[in-house]
Amino acid sequence: MSLTEERPNTESLKRKTFEGSLHVPNVAIFLKRITIEFLQILFKTRGDFTYDSDDSCTKIQITDQFTVDLESVHTRPAIVGIRGPVTWMNRGLGGGSQESRDMKTGSFLYNDVLIGSMAFSCLSREGIEAEQIAHLVFNSFKFFRPVLQAQGVFHLKSLNIGAESLVVQEGDNDDLHIVPVYISAQVQDRWRLSNTTAQKLEQIIIEALDTSIS
Amino acid sequence: MSESDKVTGQKKFSSVKEALKDIGDQLGQIHVAVVEEEKGKK
Numbered sequence: 089m090s091l092t093e094e095r096p097n098t099e100s101l102k103r104k105t106f107e108g109s110l111h112v113p114n115v116a117i118f119l120k121r122i123t124i125e126f127l128q129i130l131f132k133t134r135g136d137f138t139y140d141s142d143d144s145c146t147k148i149q150i151t152d153q154f155t156v157d158l159e160s161v162h163t164r165p166a167i168v169g170i171r172g173p174v175t176w177m178n179r180g181l182g183g184g185s186q187e188s189r190d191m192k193t194g195s196f197l198y199n200d201v202l203i204g205s206m207a208f209s210c211l212s213r214e215g216i217e218a219e220q221i222a223h224l225v226f227n228s229f230k231f232f233r234p235v236l237q238a239q240g241v242f243h244l245k246s247l248n249i250g251a252e253s254l255v256v257q258e259g260d261n262d263d264l265h266i267v268p269v270y271i272s273a274q275v276q277d278r279w280r281l282s283n284t285t286a287q288k289l290e291q292i293i294i295e296a297l298d299t300s301i302s
Numbered sequence: 303m304s305e306s307d308k309v310t311g312q313k314k315f316s317s318v319k320e321a322l323k324d325i326g327d328q329l330g331q332i333h334v335a336v337v338e339e340e341k342g343k344k
Contacts, residue, residue: 153326158318170322172329175337203340205333207325211318246336250328253313255321264318268325272336 103240103275115275119204120171122239123271124150127167127208130228137165137221148221153209162262165212165221172205187278195282201242201274208269215252215265222249222267229271236273245272 103111103118106125112118128150131139140146149156149166156168179185179200187199210221226249229236233244250268257264315321 153322161318168322170326170329172326172333175333177337177340203333203337205329205336207329209322209325245340246332248332250325251312253315253321253324255315255318257317264321266318266321266325268328270329270332272333 106239115202115204115277116171116174118240119174119206119273119275120152120169122236122241123206123208123273124152124169126232126236127169127225127228130232131167131224134224137224161211161264162213162260165210165217167221167225168209168211170207170209172207174202174204177201177203190282193282195280195284197278197280199276199278202277203245203272203274205270205272208271210267210269212265213262215254218252218265218267222269225269229269240275242274242276245274247271 103113103115103122105112105121106129112121128139128141131137131148131150137148138146139148139150143149143157143160147164149160149164149168151157151166151168153168153170156166160166177200185198185200187197189196208222208225210218210225212218212221226247229244229247236244248270250270252265252267255264255266313321313324315324
């Protein structure tokens with residue numbers, strides 16, 4: 089199953105990855121991928137906490153919560169992305185999200201804004217280092233917001249650094265310090281409902297009924 | 303379970319997974335506040 093498309097539908101809005109400029113139709117995946125990719129690219133250029141896609145060379149892990157190597161967080165710092173909810177805002181006249189209607193075909197074009205949230209947990213053995221990484225993540229989103237907007241993020245709604253917390257694991261000599269950075273972003277979404285879709289749906293229903301009869 | 307240090311107010315967890323889950327919960331609360339604020343502007 090492919091989650092990206094080489095050539096997006098002409099009506100869909102551009103939501104591009106940094107690498108390969110691939111269109112990501114799924115807003116939830118787009119938000120997670122674009123923000124993690126953004127941090128990986130920025131940290132690649134840094135002299136300290138230099139990111140490398142090769143696990144054996146990188147000085148910092150920048151990854152999703154389900155792919156993070158929890159063993160190596162004790163030897164090198166990490167930024168772990170956690171995707172939160174994505175909410176449909178139901179904009180437009182009467183909350184219908186309607187953008188336009190084609191009078192010739194009777195098809196409707198809809199346009200809406202979705203709000204999605206991401207948290208980046210900055211982990212380190214040293215509290216001050218975790219705070220510093222969180223500060224870098226926070227400033228990266230603040231300073232380079234237009235770069236994200238060029239890739240298809242409509243607007244950054246909120247940006248917060250949370251309080252430092254501590255992980256004390258039994259059997260481990262080193263404690264881990266975690267400082268989270270929370271972001272909420274708006275992403276635009278557009279879709280068309282046309283008679284063709286309705287006809288196809290009707291055909292599918294009829295075919296399904298035929299199958300159930302026979 | 304997490305416990306809060308009574309002197310510093312710092313949250314303590316016994317595993318990274320537990321801490322990440324707590325951050326996810328906090329994120330959910332922030333998200334709801336952002337959405338409510340945005341809906342209030344409508």
